[in-house]
Amino acid sequence: MPKPRNSLRNIGSVEKYESLVEKESRKSQLNSVGHNHSHDSAIDADLQEWELETLHFEIDWVNVDDFGFDLVGGKDDPRYPNDNAIFVSNVDENSWAFGKLR
Structure with missing residues (x-):
């Protein structure tokens, strides 16, 4: 062949x-x-x-207010039909996350 x-x-x-x-x-x-x-x-x-930065948190000792941002969505409360993604809805101007998350 x-x-x-x-x-x-x-x-x-x-x-x-x-x-x-x-x-x-x-x-x-x-x-x-x-x-x-x-x-x-x-x-x-x-x-x-997309620019990706992975952050790891010990949830059992962290107060969620300390994150400095709010999340919405997920499989229990989808933001859009058939979309289980989690979105950042707000970033506190005085937090470490300001300027890093949009």
Whole structure:
């Protein structure tokens, strides 16, 4: 059985294609969220790139008022139908979270 010509180039093309498909899939997921009705390209661009910072809290000893921000949503109180995401609804200006969370 003959080998395909330029097999390394084909592998690179496949990887590029898979990367592009994954990127388009993520973009379509962002745009398919029911509450995202933006037609402003600047807002859409902001939604496509997220900066992630993971914070860990010992909930058993922390007073929730010490967080400096309010959360809404979740599976027991969804903010939008069929959306169990948790959202930051308010950030206290005097808290450590001000300027970090939006």
